[in-house]
Amino acid sequence: MIRLIIDSRLENVSLVGGAVRGIAETLSMDSTTSYQLELCVVEAVTNDIKHAYHLQAGHSVEVDVLLYPDRLTFRICDTGERMNPAKVRPFGFDPSKVETLPERGMGVYIMNSLMDEVHYETLGGQNILTLVKYLNKPEKSA
Amino acid sequence: MQLKHKKTNDVLIVRPLEKRIDASTAAEFKKKMGEWIDAGNRQIVLNLSEVDFIDSSGLGAIISGFKKIGNDGNLVICTVKESVMSLFRLTRMNRVFDIYASETEALDALSVKA
Numbered sequence: 001m002i003r004l005i006i007d008s009r010l011e012n013v014s015l016v017g018g019a020v021r022g023i024a025e026t027l028s029m030d031s032t033t034s035y036q037l038e039l040c041v042v043e044a045v046t047n048d049i050k051h052a053y054h055l056q057a058g059h060s061v062e063v064d065v066l067l068y069p070d071r072l073t074f075r076i077c078d079t080g081e082r083m084n085p086a087k088v089r090p091f092g093f094d095p096s097k098v099e100t101l102p103e104r105g106m107g108v109y110i111m112n113s114l115m116d117e118v119h120y121e122t123l124g125g126q127n128i129l130t131l132v133k134y135l136n137k138p139e140k141s142a
Numbered sequence: 143m144q145l146k147h148k149k150t151n152d153v154l155i156v157r158p159l160e161k162r163i164d165a166s167t168a169a170e171f172k173k174k175m176g177e178w179i180d181a182g183n184r185q186i187v188l189n190l191s192e193v194d195f196i197d198s199s200g201l202g203a204i205i206s207g208f209k210k211i212g213n214d215g216n217l218v219i220c221t222v223k224e225s226v227m228s229l230f231r232l233t234r235m236n237r238v239f240d241i242y243a244s245e246t247e248a249l250d251a252l253s254v255k256a
Contacts, residue, residue, distance in 0.1 A: 010164075010165045010166040011166045013164065013165060013166060014162055014164065014166065014195075017162075017164075017195065031224070031225050032224060032225045032228050035194075035195065035225035035226070036225075038195065039197055039229065042164065042165075042195075042197050043197060043198060046164075046165045046197065046199065049165075091233075093234075095234065095237045095238050098208070098209050098212055098213070099209070101205050101208070101209055101238060102202070102205070103202040103203075103205050103206050104198070104199070104202050106198035106201065106202070106233060107198045109233075110198055110229075110232065113232055114232070
């Protein structure tokens with residue numbers, strides 16, 4: 001397991017993002033998949049800083065990276081305000097109506113779309129968002 | 143955030159020199175784009191050739207500029223890296239923005255629209 005810990009400031013998020021992209025590239029993932037993994041973790045960490053810690057510095061956001069034979073798992077942890085799933089608006093708009101285009105609220109949709117599993121739980125005062133990406137199994141040789 | 147910009151005829155070409163448009167830079171990007179639009183720029187090409195990471199905050203800032211121009215002009219995008227393009231497709235913003243392979247193609251398209 002690799003554990004990344006940053007202080008809750010938006011300028012620190014790219015440090016986690018770069019580390020995630022590096023891990024994905026080390027696992028020989030293509031550039032789009034590496035970008036998408038980085039994107040999901042960045043969305044999760046940014047949500048923690050914005051919504052769990054209300055943009056206040058001085059708190060920790062932890063990202064655990066766990067590699068299993070069949071999957072790559074990220075656990076993003078904070079001790080701030082718990083996310084209220086009821087407040088997460090469904091993503092949708094009418095492409096022909098400019099006024100309906102969303103400027104925010106896309107992060108959860110992105111994570112749910114790109115990751116194979118997304119779980120959220122609170123244990124002992126710690127909010128844990130778990131993102132799981134299944135790894136492609138190598139094809140058997142003939 | 144470093145944003146290179148130049149005016150060609152009536153078209154403002156904006157090229158972010160940063161590799162990332164994310165939550166830490168989106169507000170500044172949105173503010174700068176808003177200022178250029180308020181200054182009367184109605185034909186804008188956003189050249190993303192240097193950008194290899196955009197998150198939902200960055201995308202939201204681009205959308206904000208698009209909405210601010212509204213039906214009063216055009217904001218088109220060019221030279222989007224394939225990985226970043228996947229975000230436009232995922233969010234269906236590729237159906238909202240006109241996206242061109244090169245700056246020249248974007249300028250040609252705007253000259254037809256104008």
